[in-house]
Amino acid sequence: MKTSLLTKSTLSLLLMLIVTVSFGQKAGCSTLLTGNSIMHPDVHDVNFYFGLMELPFLFICVVFAFMTANALKGGKFGKGMKLMAWGFLVMAIGHLHMQVDHFYNFNLFRYLFGSTGGALGWFLALVITWMLSLVGYRSMYKAGKGE
Numbered sequence: 001m002k003t004s005l006l007t008k009s010t011l012s013l014l015l016m017l018i019v020t021v022s023f024g025q026k027a028g029c030s031t032l033l034t035g036n037s038i039m040h041p042d043v044h045d046v047n048f049y050f051g052l053m054e055l056p057f058l059f060i061c062v063v064f065a066f067m068t069a070n071a072l073k074g075g076k077f078g079k080g081m082k083l084m085a086w087g088f089l090v091m092a093i094g095h096l097h098m099q100v101d102h103f104y105n106f107n108l109f110r111y112l113f114g115s116t117g118g119a120l121g122w123f124l125a126l127v128i129t130w131m132l133s134l135v136g137y138r139s140m141y142k143a144g145k146g147e
Contacts, residue, residue, distance in 0.1 A: 051099045058092045080139030087132030094125050 065085035072078030101107045110118035 011138065017075050043045075048103065051103065055092075055096060055099065056097055058088075062088045062092050076143030080136040080143065083132050083136030083139065085136075087129045087136060090129045090132065094122075132145060 022114065062085065065088050067147070069081035070086050072081055073099055097108060107118060109121040113121050
């Protein structure tokens with residue numbers, strides 16, 4: 001059985017991660033056992049600015065994705081780009097939701113659907129984003145191959 005270089009590299013990195021974490025736990029390594037908030041108490045301020053910077057750029061990308069899809073005027077490339085743009089829009093709304101939840105402790109999914117329903121709603125939004133992107137990329141891939 002032939003294995004690719006990528007498979008071997010991935011397995012090697014996974015093994016190194018497992019060994020490092022288990023060794024760190026036995027040795028009482030504080031870096032591996034400490035949460036991020038304890039190690040970096042001022043990280044909240046940086047996260048706030050990253051969150052503020054992320055959203056405008058993400059929405060600009062969504063606008064350009066729809067502009068590109070409209071410029072392609074249909075066809076397999078246009079259809080694929082439009083599906084990806086919708087996936088990006090769902091993702092952008094999800095990122096906005098994450099920022100609101102992180103900074104204001106308001107989770108719309110949990111508020112509307114309860115704890116379990118909110119988690120399932122969030123997972124469904126992720127799946128919708130992934131599927132729209134997958135189908136969009138697949139459409140463009142097939143168009144590129146001439147199918």
